[in-house]
Amino acid sequence: MKKTVLICDDDKDILELCTFILNKDYVVKTSPHVMNIVELVREIRPDIILMDLWIPDIGGEQAVNLLKKEDGTQEIPIILFSANDEIEKIAKKVKANGVIRKPFSVKKLKEHISSILN
Template structure:
């Protein structure tokens, strides 16, 4: 079976390393990016099954980055999980067109559940 691929956009190296460690333990093929420049080509090259998108990602920010992906016919069906410590994360995620969201700080169970739900609904 192919391993599931996840792409994490976050400029916080601690979050990237924690998420990478946890998800690799669970058999994910983890790709990370500290910025969302050239995001369409980046996502096309990696072809992730799911994307974790930080709100404060340089340069354009998570809302524009997510909207950009959702405009592309070949990428719009990849579930985007919006994650942020922002207290209006729900409206940001909606504005971005993200599929779901995860509040920071999150615990690992929440992380796993949100990813699980996002990827299961994609298959269904």
């Protein structure tokens, strides 16, 4: 059974590109916002989440904080996904499981997800 990756990013091109790259190896679900993120994650039940920092509504940092506080979502690995210069600092603060800097290489994206899931 394929593992599920949830990608939260408001950039439609990023969502399409990542879906194209990952859907051979994973079930890929996407969301262009993080409104009701806890409910969304409970519904989808992903094995890993790629979270953009600059996503509308509450933003990626706050979305990760909410997920890390809730029973049933706090153990899901989350990779912050951003061009933000402070991404490592923010990831440490919110207890994210990793970072992928934009722009990213296909190889790095696949390797990072695989290393966390395996």
